[in-house]
Amino acid sequence: MKTPRKTVGDHLYVAALLPFDQHMKVDEGAYRRFLQYFIKNEKFVRAGGGLCINPEAGEIFYLTRQEKRRVLEVAMEEAHGKLPIIAGTWAMTTDEQVETAKDCKTLGVDGIFVTPPGGAQDVTSCWDADNYPEIWLDQIIAQSNGKICRGVSGFLNDLRTLPHPPTLGLLTGNIRLGAEIKLRHYGLWDFFKTGGFADDHEDRNHIAAATLERGRRVLGKNLRLEEIVVVGDTPFDIRCGKFIGAKVLAVATGGAKLDELKRHQPDWAVEDLTRVSAREVCDQR
Numbered sequence: 001m002k003t004p005r006k007t008v009g010d011h012l013y014v015a016a017l018l019p020f021d022q023h024m025k026v027d028e029g030a031y032r033r034f035l036q037y038f039i040k041n042e043k044f045v046r047a048g049g050g051l052c053i054n055p056e057a058g059e060i061f062y063l064t065r066q067e068k069r070r071v072l073e074v075a076m077e078e079a080h081g082k083l084p085i086i087a088g089t090w091a092m093t094t095d096e097q098v099e100t101a102k103d104c105k106t107l108g109v110d111g112i113f114v115t116p117p118g119g120a121q122d123v124t125s126c127w128d129a130d131n132y133p134e135i136w137l138d139q140i141i142a143q144s145n146g147k148i149c150r151g152v153s154g155f156l157n158d159l160r161t162l163p164h165p166p167t168l169g170l171l172t173g174n175i176r177l178g179a180e181i182k183l184r185h186y187g188l189w190d191f192f193k194t195g196g197f198a199d200d201h202e203d204r205n206h207i208a209a210a211t212l213e214r215g216r217r218v219l220g221k222n223l224r225l226e227e228i229v230v231v232g233d234t235p236f237d238i239r240c241g242k243f244i245g246a247k248v249l250a251v252a253t254g255g256a257k258l259d260e261l262k263r264h265q266p267d268w269a270v271e272d273l274t275r276v277s278a279r280e281v282c283d284q285r
Contacts, residue, residue, distance in 0.1 A: 008111040011048045011084050014038060015055035018071060026067060028074055035078045050084035051075060056115040060090050069103045076107050086111040092118040105145075141185050148186050149233075149253040151273025156191050158278035166282060167219060170195035171211045171230060171240070173204055194218045208240040229267075229281055238264040249281055 016038075019030035038044050038051060053075045054060050054068050063071070072087050079085055087104045091097045094117050104112050159165055168191050172179050176197040183189035196211030208230065216223050230241030233254030238261065241248035250266035251273055252258040262269045270276045 008050075008084055008086065011050040013050045013052040013084075013086060014044075015052045015057060016075070018059040020059070026063075026071060031071070031074055032078055035075060039079055039082050045083065050086065050110075051079055052086050052088065052113055053109075054088040054090070055113060056088050056090045060088060061118070065091065065096055065100055065103070068100060069107070072104065072107055072109070076109070080108065084110045086113050088113045088115070090115055090118065141182065146186075148188070149251075149272065151251075151253075151275070152188070155273040155276075155278055156188070159282070160191075162278060162282055164282075166229075167194070167215065168192050169211050169215050169218075170197075171208055171232075171237075172196070173198050173207065175199050204236050204240045205243040208244045208246075212244050212246075233261075235260065235264045238266045241266070249276065 017034065019027045019034060021027040021030075035051065038049060041049070053072050054063070060068070075085060075087075087107075087109045089097045089100045089104060089112050091100055097117050101112055101114075156168070159168065170179060170183070170192040172195070174182070174197060176195070176199050179195070179197060180189055183192075194211070194214050196207040196209075196214060198207065200210035201207050212223070212228065215228075225245035226247070228244070228246035229249055230237060230244075230246045231249045231251065232238065232241065233251045234256050238248050238250055248266035249268040249270070250261040250264070251270055252261055253272050258269060258271055268276055268281065
């Protein structure tokens, strides 16, 4: 029985070689024939095969940005819609990698294969993506179509203007530096005075407990549980809020539907943050 593949990661990718002619120029004809070998290979297709174009190996070190883009254009012409395609973004500098990531997005690849820039050899020699997320997050953000969810900015600003505004903490499964990079990109980082992160624990419930303890230290008082509201968009967020005894505002702007969130019995459940006011939530704490 064939296993359904739901994401771009549920495939087996081959790193596509790149043929050159006698003048050391990319041989587009040979490259197209090489790609067709995989496209027409029924066994490869049935096994969930995909193509990794411009991988971080071999010829990529000698290609200009324009050449990398052209190689990807050829691959998309031949294989797009027939096999999943991910594309490498390697370059010597972070700036060029970001621009290469934008090229990948423009051409419509299914995903990108991200590595640190060549100039970061001190990191790449023993690369730890958890400790050095800044190496790759800027590339991912550059080609992301993410945006601030409906109502978030207004809700945060309304909280700030309350007569007694609450202290905001960020509770997330991201590591702290990764969360900061992403939220600064959207202009939201400075709203938060404290938080809990994957650096604290791998389990979200215990991240919530770390957030609570850190919040008590920041405020210099022993917070009562009825003074705390956890806002989230998944059943995991509801669960971790209940784990620490907090009230929970569930918002259906993530992957979970409103009915699914309601089944986990949060204190509030709304389609988005335009459906509830900051004053309403704070008055009920």
